Amino acid sequence: MNKILFFAQLRERLQCDEVTLDAAGLQVSELRQQLAQRNERWRKWILEKDVLVAVNQSLAPAEFYIGSGDEIAMFPPVTGG
Amino acid sequence: MNKILFFAQLRERLQCDEVTLDAAGLQVSELRQQLAQRNERWRKWILEKDVLVAVNQSLAPAEFYIGSGDEIAMFPPVTGG
């Protein structure tokens, strides 16, 4: 199974801190597609907006394959510093 | 009359902190020529070495005309910071 964490405005818009599901074997882009099917709100915020994805705390490209147990995080462009 | 101040290794080599003479109407380069005539030591350190000249506390080029009462300073390239 995989934990998927959401941050900042993405977390607020989805009204969700995290979900747990089995994403092993999916590419990052496929996981986004799958989450987008939940409803219109998810489609808009997960798929249409600029979303960064980290796998095991490192930024991962769309074609990256998720492994069993990997920690996934999705978030908007960062604004620290 | 004009005060001419010497600094750092130039002051040490000339064994002189300052001299007073009338340099009004001379160009900076002419004043150097004149001081160089004092003796071999002065010729070497005032003329042959890299010497910067300030007139009234601002760096002045070789062709700058010295005025009556101007404060002149001569020193080696600076090494602060």
Place this chain on the structure above:
Amino acid sequence: MIRVQEQDFDINQEYQALLNNDSSSGAVVLFVGRVRDLNQGHQVSQLFLEHYSQMTEKYLAQLEQQAMELWPLENVSIIHRVGELKLEDKIVLVAVSSTHRESAFEAAQYLIDLLKANAPFWKKELVDGGKNRWVNANHKDKIAAAQWS
């Protein structure tokens, strides 16, 4: 040295820690980012900094490592605050020591440029006397980071 913390930091203490027993650094560059009153056209009165805690320290440690490989540095410190911040509060410190100033300046700019583009922090501002607003990522910051790659 990497720290992500709620409390403020003391610049003198961080300067001392950076240079502890170091006689060979002739140059130290410190960058401090602060909460300022006007941002993206809004009057800011307060800031909340969210972060992805498992990732921030990991990313900043990698960044420090990269800078040490790219320039001949003696030492690097990065401190980033999270949580509630007031106007004029310090947000971030990037401190670099090196024998010569060129590498210290370049590395400090590299570190803050990459931090702003990639480290998982998000700013939520209290603006215009009551509204909450997530800060938009700045296109200029993406360009600044891209110039290093």
Place this chain on the structure above:
Amino acid sequence: MIRVQEQDFDINQEYQALLNNDSSSGAVVLFVGRVRDLNQGHQVSQLFLEHYSQMTEKYLAQLEQQAMELWPLENVSIIHRVGELKLEDKIVLVAVSSTHRESAFEAAQYLIDLLKANAPFWKKELVDGGKNRWVNANHKDKIAAAQWS
């Protein structure tokens, strides 16, 4: 703010003074130059800093003015020490505050590059266990200053 002085300075105090009542500076860059152990191939144990006192503050004030005209800065501080300095002592502080970091970094580099090339300070080192040696002007420093003109 310009100061030429024998005593040490406190970085926190200078940070506070630079930013007194300033809510619009989002970026502060501080450069500190220190006495380091190895210089131009010699082992340094002490430093004496001579200056042309009537000219140093005048030149540094002009330099500060120039930087304020070239970049949108909020404030600038330059402190340079003179007299006897020990290994690891701070020699110079250049501090710049600005709304954005690009101008703060550029102006700080400009100020230290021009100071090193033009401000009438001279370093005499105590080296290799007893000899006195005037530091040679550095060709690299001339190039660094020339790039701004």
